[in-house]
Amino acid sequence: MALKREGVYLEEEYREEIRYYMHDMERYTMSSTASMDQQPEIRWHMRPCLVDFLVEIHFTFRLRPETLYLTLNIIDRYVSRRVVYVKHYQLVGCAALWIAAKFEDAKERVPTVQDLAQICRDTYDEAAFIQMEGHVLQTIQWALGHPTAEAWLRMICCGPYAEEPKVQHVARFLMEITLFYREFVKYAPSSIALGALTLARYLCGKGRRIFEETEECLEIVDLLDVRLSKHVNDLSETLVKKYSYAFYSKAATFVVQYYLQGGRFSRQPLAPLPMTPVRSTSPRTFSTPASVSTTASDLSDDMPATPSSPAFSSDLFSSSYMSDDKENLPSPTFEPAINKQHAESIPDHFLPHDFVTFGRPALHSLNVSSPRPTLVA
Incomplete structure (x- = not known):
């Protein structure tokens, strides 16, 4: 009842079935770092720049937390299967965010294609977002049920x-x-x-x-x-x-x-399991594995502490x-x-x-060789 008051609904009867299904789906929707390593232009030092850009947009539109994780999963799966050039990297990111928002969020919070074009300072035509959306969905085979x-x-x-x-x-x-x-x-x-x-x-x-x-x-x-x-x-x-x-x-x-x-x-070593007391030579006394005095202040419900x-x-x-x-x-x-x-x-x-002033330059106009390019909001 406390969880329901917080807006969290989970039917305990189906909890284990839900967990099994989520484990199956997360294995099915994983990306491949080996494939992503083979991209001809995309490099890993560009990733923080794109994620930073997406976090700003996500926070600006106040989208659900799941939307951000689904966005990155869609990007990673797409990059695992298609060659992506630097000039299209931001376009893929925006299209993935658009798809994830449509799947996870309320309709009134989903950014429009005009919003996306404005965010990218009209670097891409509105038709480019629509075309990329369809291409991304086909590439990931419309599998959007990723457990984030x-x-x-x-x-x-x-x-x-x-x-x-x-x-x-x-x-x-x-x-x-x-x-x-x-x-x-x-x-x-x-x-x-x-x-x-x-x-x-x-x-x-x-x-x-x-x-x-x-x-x-x-x-x-x-x-x-x-x-x-x-x-x-x-x-x-x-x-x-x-x-x-x-x-x-x-x-x-x-x-x-x-x-x-x-x-x-x-990392603390695991606490030793309790051992059966061993009777010593003196009556009514027992020896324990470690002779440590325990006071009331030492006791804790969380073990090992x-x-x-x-x-x-x-x-x-x-x-x-x-x-x-x-x-x-x-x-x-x-x-x-x-x-x-x-x-x-x-x-x-x-x-x-x-949080975002829609004046940010397109990512592909940045210096590709720089490990942490500076974005101007």
Whole structure:
């Protein structure tokens, strides 16, 4: 009943069948990094530029979170099967976003073909978007039922263990980071969601759930942890701004500050299973595998316990959460990331629908050899 009040509906009777079907569909709708490596012009250093562009459009139109993940899945599957030239890369991205929005979102939120042409500064004719839409759909054989990482996260959070809003928002921030980089493309969305949630729980000081963790999940945690520890200041400014809103529990501020202060994920060894006490020589006494004094303060419901993350000022996260979990609603105020290098100064009245000024140059006009070209909003 609590989930239904939050707008989440999951019939427990069909839960396992739903999970089996989602696993089948995610295997069927996976892309191939090996095929994408063979593109004659597209290079992996161009991907963050395109994803950053799509995140802005997605946030501007306040589309559902699933739409963004489905967009990147459609792009990856298309690039896995067709040769794509740099001059068409942005066109493919916009067409994929258009398809995903039609599949996932309400009709009034779907951008029009005129909107797409305006966003690309009329680099492409309106007919080009329509033609590319049909070509993309034919290439992916009209298979749009991709179970996204967002769908898996919702499924996991609908389980017997309810997650706090802050943990979910940190997990969503981490999941969107995985969209930018090649090393995450090969992993299934279910593993991405579980890995992001595992790291989010750790960062928020929650106990680990060893019984849920898989080897792929821990690989994703390690990849995220290494990237954030070494390149936290290289994260997409667009993504950091998006998740610096109080509506998202300031997840970006929290994660960036955690890693700027030197925090790291630590794999602790599994706790030993309880052993049968062995009777010692003295009566009524038993020896245990480890003679560790246990006090009431040492006991915890989460076993095995993990080190809690460094304590931060509670003022950073004192903002209240909204009662419903509709991620596509705007936040009244914007708060930029703390200690984030080169962060832009955003006025307090800045709202999501102002996030993109439709004056961005087409991606193919950028210097292809540059690993992180600068986009001018």
